[in-house]
Amino acid sequence: MNARVIVAGLGGQGVLFASRVLAQVALAMGDDVIGSETHGMSQRGGQVVAHLKIGPYRSPLVRKGTADLVLGLDATEATRHLAFARPGGLCCVNVPSGGWMAGEEVSALLDTLGISLLQVDADRIALECGGPAVANVVLLGFATAHPASLFPAEAVAATLQRISPPRFRDLNRRAFERGAEAAQRHETL
């Protein structure tokens, strides 16, 4: 596998867990993985971003314009990191049901660059699953179910089960599946 991923959000949203799931998927598939996490002060509700590079890379940082996938757990943080996506890349963003507010110019540029921006109300789905904290897993399910996803959905689901703490295993499986279903509904729209 060869993939570059950005996961952006706020402290407490599970940015690091989402990126660690994808890192473990790569490891299980026998690929090299390197990435960068945010720790320390910014974790107190501030901006948190994880970089992940799978394949023959040596540096932990993704350069702007080269990410295959941008996962945004928060709409503002996703917007801030949109330019990390490569032309033709995929951005999956947790957006409250109100919808996207990045402005016309940004939307037009995304179109020109062929960057697909997919929105899902992961917070709402997570609440329906029984835990607001699993929006990150909903978004993972949503992103990996997309046909353009570089990560095989079964491998991500299996890894998620393997590394989830036992008491969150069922909740995480539900959240992942609900995220995937939301993506399939997108497809039929």
Added chain:
Amino acid sequence: MRSGRTEVLLGNGAIARGLVENGVRVVTSYPGTPASEVLAEVIRFRAAMGLDPSHDSGQALYTEWSTNEKVALEVALAASMTGLRAAVAMKQAGLNVAADALLNAAYTGVVGGLVIVVGDDPGPHSSQTEADTRLFALFAKLPVLDPSTPREAREMVGEAFRLSEQFRLPVLLRPTTRVCHAVQNIELGTLETLGRSPHFKREPARWAATPRFRYGLHVELNEKLKAVEGVFEASPLNSTTRMSNAATRIGIIASGVPFVTVLDLLDELGLDMPVLKIGTPYPLPRRLVADFIARYERVLVLEEPDAAIELQIADRRKVSGRLNGTVPGAGELSPEVIYSLLARVLADGGLAKLPPAPTEALDAAVAALKLPPRGPRLCPGCPHRSSFYAIKRVFGPQAILPSDIGCYTLGLNLRGVDTCLDMGAAISMADGFYQAYHLDGDRRPIVATIGDSTFVHAGLPALANAVHTGARFVLVILDNGTTAMTGMQPTAESALLADGRAAQPLSLEELAKACGVRFVRRMDPYQLGAFQALLEEAGRYVRAEEGGIAVVIAERACVLYDPLPVCQHPVPVTVTEACDGCKYCLVAFECPALVLNVAAGKVEIDRRTCIDCGQCIEACYKGAIVPLADEALARAHGPAEVVL
């Protein structure tokens, strides 16, 4: 030796693994981002490899969270003097605290290998400075290794131990944030069994050297460094890559994270430029570097966070780096910055014109949105918020509020923090503010805030000084029972040590009293009314003729560390019609769970982040924030969540 098992490790985990695999017997640390995880990872690997002190393996490994970095270094140094391998981990600011020990240890030297892991923070992401520990190594005259990735950091630990024992010198390992907090798959190795027992050999001319002997030790140190430089000239830690392109007129010297950043960039861009990687910035292998520079018309030096390699190059006529202004003098060398540096150097040389990054226009459009930066904030329910709110209420806008390093620095957001300099400075600066104002007879209130861990780290000498010199101020020790900002490490008050063994817990009251403070009181800041009354009493004591320094210990567990007390006694609140959107609570209480509904012109409770601490009830002087009545509670939460 490889174990055949692979794990995705944090850089700090990779360093910890390297320490344990290389037979380290004593590891000490004081938590500080980005180096905090090293010790916890050592403890994890130690348990997995059966090296707990409780096992009689002859390889037992001792660990401790020391009270500060100077103590940590001295504990590790003494262990090394018995012939055991030892290590200490800290952040760059911690090395300032340990500087005296470090500079002296360079002269005395070591016996067992001593590796000093210091995390630098280009950016800075979680630090007060972008200090470069490689320059500190140059100043202290100690070798330093500069890893580019977690994998290399693990390898360098072994090299550092060997070097340390060969030359009987402490060796610094200097990762930066993007190594410490990088993740990488790493094949685990096996334990190197050294079979050593502690044996301290008396040698007063070295271990207790007076200035007369120190001259000789300095001469010896210089000779050691010369020999180390010779080793580095041929070390595999320094290497050249991409030397095949004979036509190029530009070379790159890079170390640390910029080295791997530039390699990935050259791959992406399909560029072939020669790169000299430096893994040993001090002492710099000067012949290797000079030979490389001689081959090219211009050489770009990429290093973080300052100019340690560049500074050691005697003839810099062909060199472009920080010193001639080519490379920015502050901030991280991100892939974007290095890309623009490469573009500039290549264009200047008439060699190539790099295309703009593919999403440059998108980047500009996003920047034009002027998205507000979202800085860190005290968590909902954080007891520090209650303390700061009470301090502001009691002492008013005239009060000077020196604070310190920790989560509570975020009291800035409540305007409860006027200064934040370094560990322990809250107390000495309160002392200084008092002395300065006292000269003019101005008796305005001064209220210092400091965390429990920081107080023991460097606050004690400051408090002894302030008491002794007759300063007057209120000191609030914010006692949340843990070192929260860096990841919940135990403090000197904790009943358990880092590895779960029983500790001798210290009492903050007794420590304060031992410094000579006679007014020492402890209270839960969640009891806002009583806590404000206590602060008023403390203020009166400070002003009283027979008074002095008043210490108030605000005791309440960090809600992330121990959420149980709030879970057991939830006080859910709601905002009534009486809210007129004045925003007083948003400014004065600054809780992330209080949000303004702009359309409604009212404040609302964000149920996703609110933890039902109920502290904001006091923060609305119009009485619009009230406890949620039982039936309303049932409606808002649904029956399932009423049972908390």
